[in-house]
Amino acid sequence: MDTTSIGRPDNDFIQDVLGLGGEDLKKCYQCAACTSACSLSTEQNGFPRKEMLMAQWGMKDRTIEDPGPWLCYYCGDCSKVCPRKANPGETMMALRRYLTSYYDWTGLSRRMYRSGIWEIGFLLLMAAVVIALFTLPHGFGFGLLARSGPAPLTHVMLDRFAPVAIAHRADQILALFLAVFLLSNAARMFFFLTRGRKIPVGLYFTYLPVFALHGLTQIRWKSCGSAETTKNWLRHLFLVTGYATMFLLVVIFLPWFQVQNNSFHWTSFLGYYATAVLLIATTWILIDRVRKQDEIYRYSHISDWLFPILLFLTALSGILLNVLRLMDLPMPTYVLYTVHWAIAAPMLIVEVPFGKWAHLIYRPLAIYLAAVRNKAEELSAEKKVDLSEMVA
Ligand code: SF4
Ligand code: SF4
Numbered sequence: 001m002d003t004t005s006i007g008r009p010d011n012d013f014i015q016d017v018l019g020l021g022g023e024d025l026k027k028c029y030q031c032a033a034c035t036s037a038c039s040l041s042t043e044q045n046g047f048p049r050k051e052m053l054m055a056q057w058g059m060k061d062r063t064i065e066d067p068g069p070w071l072c073y074y075c076g077d078c079s080k081v082c083p084r085k086a087n088p089g090e091t092m093m094a095l096r097r098y099l100t101s102y103y104d105w106t107g108l109s110r111r112m113y114r115s116g117i118w119e120i121g122f123l124l125l126m127a128a129v130v131i132a133l134f135t136l137p138h139g140f141g142f143g144l145l146a147r148s149g150p151a152p153l154t155h156v157m158l159d160r161f162a163p164v165a166i167a168h169r170a171d172q173i174l175a176l177f178l179a180v181f182l183l184s185n186a187a188r189m190f191f192f193l194t195r196g197r198k199i200p201v202g203l204y205f206t207y208l209p210v211f212a213l214h215g216l217t218q219i220r221w222k223s224c225g226s227a228e229t230t231k232n233w234l235r236h237l238f239l240v241t242g243y244a245t246m247f248l249l250v251v252i253f254l255p256w257f258q259v260q261n262n263s264f265h266w267t268s269f270l271g272y273y274a275t276a277v278l279l280i281a282t283t284w285i286l287i288d289r290v291r292k293q294d295e296i297y298r299y300s301h302i303s304d305w306l307f308p309i310l311l312f313l314t315a316l317s318g319i320l321l322n323v324l325r326l327m328d329l330p331m332p333t334y335v336l337y338t339v340h341w342a343i344a345a346p347m348l349i350v351e352v353p354f355g356k357w358a359h360l361i362y363r364p365l366a367i368y369l370a371a372v373r374n375k376a377e378e379l380s381a382e383k384k385v386d387l388s389e390m391v392a
Contacts, residue, residue, distance in 0.1 A: 009058025013098075017055045020113060021301055022094035024087035028052045034078035034088040039225050044374045045071055048078055048088040051095055064102055064192045067373075069095040070359075070366030073233075075224035076295020090299050097301065100358050103185045103192075109354040116302040119350065123306070126346030133170075134162070134338040156325050156333045158258060168254040174345060175251045181353030186361045193369045199376040207371045215364035228294055235281055242277030243311065245270050271318070278315035282308040307356045310347035317343055 017025065028049075035041050035049040047068035054063050063069075072092040079089040101110035112119040151161035158164075214220060218240075221233040249257045249271055257267040285308045289297045317340040324333040351357040 010060040011058055013060035013063070014055065014058045016098055016101075016114075017091070017094050020094040020097040021299055022055060022087075022091040024085065025052055025055050025091045025094075026086075027084040028056060028082075028086035028088070029084055031083060033081045033083060037077045037081040038072075039075070039077065040071060040073065040220065040223060044377070045370050047072060048092050052086065052088055052091060055091060055095065063095065064099065065195065067193055067366035067370040068092075069099060070363050071220070071370060072096075073218075073221040073224055073229065074296045075226060075229045076298075077224070077226070079295055087299075089295055093299075093301075096359070096362075097303070099189075100355070100362065103189045103358075103362070104181075104354055105184065105188060106181070106354070109358075112350070112354060113301075113303065119302060119306060119355070122350050123310075123346045126349050127342040130342045130345050131338055134334075134341070151330070151334055153330045156328050156330045158325065158333070158337065161334045162258070162337060164255050164258050167258065171250045171254055174348060175247075178348060178352045182358060182361055185353060185358065186365055189362060189365060190369065193366070193373070197373060197376065198380065199372060200379065203372045203375055207368055207375070210371050211364050211368035214367045215361070218363070220367060232294065232296060235284060238277055239281035239285075239311075242274045242281060242315075245274040246278070249274065271322075275315045275318050278311055279319070282312035282315065286312065303356045307351055310343060310351065314340065314344045314347060 030049060030053060032049045034052070035046050038048065041047050045068060051063070051066065051068050053059075054066070069092050072089070074089055074093060076089045079087050082088055097113050101113045104110065108122065112122060151157055218233060218236060221236070222230055224230075224233075249267060253267050253270075256265045257271060288294055289300055289304065289308070292298050317336060321333065321336040321340050324336055352360075
């Protein structure tokens with residue numbers, strides 16, 4: 001790495017990385033054993049020693065242009081070989097937290113990563129808004145804005161409590177909200193990773209399949225090679241199928257999925273699949289995080305806990321809600337429907353664009369842009385060789 005123009009160290013950046021879980025980086029003395037041990041590190045994109053150096057020297061501008069932290073899948077092999085116990089795997093995680101908060105233009109992510117009180121407070125505020133939508137009097141009593149009058153208490157009539165047309169529109173507005181913030185933050189990341197580089201436009205199209213492949217499969221994780229990382233990759237893939245299915249059910253298929261009374265629609269099978277996957281995968285992840293045996297779970301930031309806990313509670317409340325609905329218990333069903341959405345909506349609003357969940361776009365984008373940058377550098381080097389041959 002060229003260190004001739006590093007400028008003044010950014011002390012705020014150093015303090016941020018230390019505070020986000022990278023406190024051991026001070027012990028690093030740049031032996032590079034970690035980079036040698038990392039099976040994902042390559043000649044063109046070598047890490048994590050370079051990132052340790054950039055964090056130690058306060059090189060914020062270099063760091064925000066670096067795809068390295070997102071190319072790491074936290075197998076922990078680097079931390080195992082580090083002679084100084086400088087924990088490079090966790091520093092890479094701290095850098096991902098830092099970058100997530102830096103890409104976010106609203107500043108909310110930064111506040112949430114710096115303070116658990118902010119993150120929990122924001123979640124509670126969003127939950128209060130959802131509860132108010134269901135409970136505040138608006139014309140006639142309770143229900144989602146109670147537009148069709150109070151929901152009956154003789155039988156479960158979810159369509160009176162949460163008219164499917166209104167609920168569906170609310171879900172679509174929520175999806176639009178998530179897309180706007182997530183994509184605008186991803187656009188900032190795109191800008192930081194490409195600024196000042198001469199990249200032929202055609203390369204962005206050529207490498208789009210790389211983005212799709214890694215966005216859908218996270219297959220790079222499997223390349224870490226150990227049985228432990230293969231297990232983590234498969235479990236993560238399983239979890240993604242669960243929440244992607246649930247997302248499609250509520251944003252696109254809600255008019256069929258939100259069945260009335262004890263009626264049934266085939267989309268319910270997808271709902272059962274999604275809730276079962278979410279329950280099993282999040283329980284398994286939380287157990288591993290408590291046991292701290294895998295390197296990836298040895299250190300936990302509050303955001304690492306909130307994400308699986310909220311997913312678990314969303315799935316659990318969804319199952320219980322369905323049981324109450326089938327038992328035809330009106331008031332408990334309406335209450336649990338409200339609780340279910342008071343967990344699910346804040347989780348999506350807070351965690352997708354501003355929190356840990358944002359990695360769903362940052363990782364594949366980094367892998368894609370790293371491939372584009374590498375190819376552009378190769379082409380530029382070839383041109384230079386051609387020119388020097390002509391001169392000779
Ligand atoms: S993190 Fe550890 S292994 Fe890596 S360069 Fe620093 S001291 Fe060496
Ligand atoms: S945690 Fe694994 S993938 Fe990440 S830098 Fe270390 S060895 Fe490489």
